[in-house]
Amino acid sequence: DTAVSQTPKYLVTQMGNDKSIKCEQNLGHDTMYWYKQDSKKFLKIMFSYNNKELIINETVPNRFSPKSPDKAHLNLHINSLELGDSAVYFCASSLTDTTEAFFGQGTRLTVV
Amino acid sequence: QQPVQSPQAVILREGEDAVINCSSSKALYSVHWYRQKHGEAPVFLMILLKGGEQKGHEKISASFNEKKQQSSLYLTASQLSYSGTYFCGTARGGAQKLVFGQGTRLTINP
Known part of the structure; x- marks a missing residue:
């Protein structure tokens, strides 16, 4: 079983569309994160969730919204997509912020 | 607060050693090391929590200085499989x- 799974793996869409990325973890972790990795490979933290409560909301546009239906899921919804949103988005989870993140x-x- | 890594890039021949540094102007609560290969997700290497701590994993080890403002990752006798992008991370507990x-x-070349 995959510990942290994201869907879809690839997403190509037009500017202005709304899209969602799903993330599920089966590790029983309390903390989940969303990271954005741009073309320069910088891993920028976007959100952090702990037991379904938003802990940190970094300075990301409010077009991005995390949604957590339960402790095992943290989905990312993006409204009105822009060209600059093109990147690789990683979901991660950990027991605490001082333990291994998966x-x-x-x-x-890709926004076209 | 974002830690600063140096150097930005290293090119070695197989068998050579490398050191990657991670520093901050303020004390780091913890230091995490991850490796990411091209097209893949970052993979955990190790965590250091205490000043003065050293940890090893085969030929890859790391240290955390006493003031907890710098950590170094050491790769000894590098192998081709060590190629990738290395990230240090920090988290304030809680x-x-x-x-x-x-x-x-x-980058490790034959």
Whole structure:
């Protein structure tokens, strides 16, 4: 079983569309994250969720919204997509922020 | 607060050693090391929590200085499989926020 799974793996969409990326972890972890990795490979933290409560909301546009229906899931919804949103988005989970983080395989989002 | 890594890129021949540094102007609560191969997700290497701590994993080891402002990752007798981008991260315990440095690209040539 995959520990952290993301769907879809690839997403190509037009500017202005709304899309969602799903993330599920089966590790029983309390903390989940969303990261954006741009073309320069920088891993930027976007959101952090702990037991379904948003802990950190980094300075990302409010077009991005995390949604957590339960502790095992943290989905990322993006409204009005822009060209600059093109990147690889990684979901991750950990027991706490001082233990190993497990990453999903990533979702490559391309906005055209 | 985002840690700073150096160098940004390293090119080595197989069998050579490498050192990657991770530093901050303020004390780091913890240091995490990850490796990411091209087209893949980052993979955990190790975590250091205490000043003065050293950890090893086969030929890859790391240290955390006493003031907890710098960590170094040591790769000894590098193998082709060590190629990738190395990230250090830091998290303030309880804040549930793991922040990464800008990464160091390591290329190992035969």
